[in-house]
Amino acid sequence: MELTLKHISYSYNPDAKEPKYAVKDVSFTIREGEFCALIGHTGSGKSTLVQFLNGLMRPTEGLVLFNGENIFEKKYPLKTLRQKVGLVFQYPEHQLFEETVLKDICYGPKNMGLGKEEQIDSARRAMALVGLPESYEEKSPFELSGGEKRRVAIAGVLAMNPECLILDEPTAGLDPAGRDDILGTVRELSDKENIAVVLVSHSMDDVAVYAERLLVMNSGELVYDDTPRNVFRHYKELEKMGLSAPQVTYIAHELKKRGLDIDENVMTIAEAKAEILRIFKK
Amino acid sequence: MNIIEILHLIHEYKEYDENETETETVRAIDDVTLSIEEGSFVTVLGHNGSGKSTLAKHVNALLLPTGGTVVLCGQDTLKTGELWQLRKNAGMVFQNPDNQIIASVVEEDVAFGPENLGVPTEKLEHRVERALEKVGMTAFRMNSPNRLSGGQKQRIAIAGMLAMKPKVILMDEPTAMLDPVGRKEVIETVHELNREEGITILLITHYMEEAVDADRVIVMDGGRLIMDGTPREVFSRVEELKECRMTVPQVTELAFELKKEGLPLPDGILTTEEFAEALMKLRT
Numbered sequence: 208m209e210l211t212l213k214h215i216s217y218s219y220n221p222d223a224k225e226p227k228y229a230v231k232d233v234s235f236t237i238r239e240g241e242f243c244a245l246i247g248h249t250g251s252g253k254s255t256l257v258q259f260l261n262g263l264m265r266p267t268e269g270l271v272l273f274n275g276e277n278i279f280e281k282k283y284p285l286k287t288l289r290q291k292v293g294l295v296f297q298y299p300e301h302q303l304f305e306e307t308v309l310k311d312i313c314y315g316p317k318n319m320g321l322g323k324e325e326q327i328d329s330a331r332r333a334m335a336l337v338g339l340p341e342s343y344e345e346k347s348p349f350e351l352s353g354g355e356k357r358r359v360a361i362a363g364v365l366a367m368n369p370e371c372l373i374l375d376e377p378t379a380g381l382d383p384a385g386r387d388d389i390l391g392t393v394r395e396l397s398d399k400e401n402i403a404v405v406l407v408s409h410s411m412d413d414v415a416v417y418a419e420r421l422l423v424m425n426s427g428e429l430v431y432d433d434t435p436r437n438v439f440r441h442y443k444e445l446e447k448m449g450l451s452a453p454q455v456t457y458i459a460h461e462l463k464k465r466g467l468d469i470d471e472n473v474m475t476i477a478e479a480k481a482e483i484l485r486i487f488k489k
Numbered sequence: 490m491n492i493i494e495i496l497h498l499i500h501e502y503k504e505y506d507e508n509e510t511e512t513e514t515v516r517a518i519d520d521v522t523l524s525i526e527e528g529s530f531v532t533v534l535g536h537n538g539s540g541k542s543t544l545a546k547h548v549n550a551l552l553l554p555t556g557g558t559v560v561l562c563g564q565d566t567l568k569t570g571e572l573w574q575l576r577k578n579a580g581m582v583f584q585n586p587d588n589q590i591i592a593s594v595v596e597e598d599v600a601f602g603p604e605n606l607g608v609p610t611e612k613l614e615h616r617v618e619r620a621l622e623k624v625g626m627t628a629f630r631m632n633s634p635n636r637l638s639g640g641q642k643q644r645i646a647i648a649g650m651l652a653m654k655p656k657v658i659l660m661d662e663p664t665a666m667l668d669p670v671g672r673k674e675v676i677e678t679v680h681e682l683n684r685e686e687g688i689t690i691l692l693i694t695h696y697m698e699e700a701v702d703a704d705r706v707i708v709m710d711g712g713r714l715i716m717d718g719t720p721r722e723v724f725s726r727v728e729e730l731k732e733c734r735m736t737v738p739q740v741t742e743l744a745f746e747l748k749k750e751g752l753p754l755p756d757g758i759l760t761t762e763e764f765a766e767a768l769m770k771l772r773t
Binding site: 248250352354380381384385411412446449450451453454455458461462465466479483487488 | 535536538639665697734738746764769771772
C-alpha cells in the first residue's frame with residue numbers, strides 16, 4: 208500500500224487574484240504499516256488534509272495517488288478506496304446508530320455487498336482487534352462508556368479491512384486509561400496487522416510514545432516530516448506554532464541547564480527514567 | 490464562607506427498554522457531601538462515567554437532586570422557585586467551543602448572555618468591554634468568531650459568561666479539543682479570573698497537569714468522592730489513581746518511577762523545577 212499526496216493545495220477562492228489557502232503545497236507518502244501522527248494548531252489544516260486521503264474532499268491543486276493511481280481520475284472506484292483508507296472522525300460515537308453493537312459494526316461490510324455470514328465474520332474479527340468481548344455483540348451501543356463507544360466506531364471502520372486507518376483526535380474527552388487503551392490498540396493494528404495509521408492528535412506526550420513519524424502542519428503548510436525525536440528538537444519553533452514538546456523533554460532540558468549530563472532529547476517517561484538511572488546508578 | 494454546599498447528594502435516573510418499561514435505576518451520584526469555599530480553585534478528576542459532569546450540573550441546577558441538597562450562594566436548588574436567578578451565579582463552559590458560539594461578531598456573542606438577563610444597553614457595553622479585556626481578547630472584538638483559534642474561541646465563551654458576572658465558573662473539560670498553546674491560554678485565563686476577580690472555579694479535566702496549580706483536587710469514582718486534598722496530597726497516591734483509570738502529571742510519574750528504582754525522591758513532586766531541584770540535591 209502506498210498513499211501519496213503530491214503538491215496538494217486547497218483554496219476556498221481558487222479563482223481570486225490572491226487565493227487564500229487552507230492547505231498549501233503539501234506532499235508526503237504513507238507506506239504500509241507505518242504509524243504517523245499529524246499534529247498542528249487548531250485550524251492548521253489537519254482535518255482538511257485527512258479528507259483528501261480518502262477522496263472525501265478534492266484538492267484545488269495537486270494529486271492524490273493510491274498505489275500510484277490518481278484517485279480523482281474519472282471512473283476511479285472511490286467507494287473501494289474508502290474501504291481501503293478508513294477514516295474515523297472526531298467523536299465517532301456520534302455516528303453510531305444501530306440497535307446492537309454487532310449490527311452497527313456490520314454496516315460497513317453490508318454496504319460492501321458482503322453476504323450475511325461474511326459481514327458477521329468481519330465484524331467479529333474487528334471487535335476482537337479493538338478488544339471488545341463477544342458479550343458486547345447484542346448490547347446497545349448507547350449503553351456503553353465513552354471509550355467503549357469509540358472502540359465500536361473504530362471497529363466499524365476496521366470491519367471493512369482497511370489498509371490505512373486515519374483517526375481524527377480519537378482520544379479527545381477520554382480519561383487517561385481510555386486514552387492509553389485506544390492508542391495501544393491502534394499501535395497493535397499497525398504492528399501486527401500491518402495497517403498504516405495516520406493519527407491526528409493534540410497530545411505531544413501521546414505522539415512521542417506511539418508514533419514513528421510526525422507530520423507537522425502550520426497555517427496550511429507541512430513544516431516538518433521526520434521522526435518525533437527530530438521534530439521535537441525544534442521545540443522553540445513548535446511553540447510558536449501553537450504546539451510544544453512532550454513534558455518529559457522540558458524536564459530533560461531543565462536538568463541539562465542545571466548541569467546534568469543528560470540527553471535532552473528524551474521524549475517519554477520510560478526514556479527519561481533509563482537516562483536518569485544511567486547517570487545516578489553509576 | 491462556603492459558596493457551594495453539597496449535602497448527601499444522590500442522583501438517580503431510570504433506564505427503559507424499547508417498550509418503555511423501566512429496566513433499572515442507575516445511581517450516578519452516590520451520597521456526595523462537599524463544601525467549596527468562595528474564591529477557591531477546585532479541580533475535579535475522575536474517569537469517564539465517574540459522575541464529574543453530573544456533579545457540576547447539580548451546582549447550577551441543570552439537574553436537581555434525587556436525594557440530599559445542593560446550595561449555591563445560599564440558595565437551595567430544590568427550593569428556589571426561579572432557577573434562572575440561581576443560574577446567574579454559576580456559568581458553565583463546555584468541551585467544544587464551536588457549540589457555544591452563536592453570534593457572527595465576537596462582541597455580540599459576549600453580549601448575548603447579559604442581554605438576555607435584561608442588562609440595559611449602556612451598562613452592557615461596559616460589561617462586554619471588561620469581559621473581553623479580562624480574557625485578553627479586546628483586539629478581536631469586531632472579528633468573526635469562526636476565524637479564531639480553538640483557545641481564542643474558548644476565551645470568548647468564558648468572556649460571554651463573565652459578562653453575566655457569575656460568582657462561580659464551572660468548566661467541563663474546556664481544553665479537550667485544544668492544541669497545547671490553546672490549552673495553556675485557557676488555563677492561565679481561568680487562574681487569572683480566580684486570582685484577580687475572586688471567582689470560584691470548578692474545573693473538570695482529564696489533563697492532570699491542569700490540576701497542579703489548583704487549591705484543591707477532588708477525585709470521583711463510581712459516583713462517589715474518593716479523594717479530596719491539595720494537588721500534592723492527591724498526586725502522591727499514584728497507584729490508587731491508576732487503579733481508578735486516572736494518572737498523575739508526567740513529572741510526578743517520572744519521580745515516582747525513579748523512587749521505585751531506589752532514588753530517594755520525595756512523594757508528590759508537581760513541577761519540573763521541584764523535580765530538578767530534588768534530583769540535583771542527590772548529586773551533592
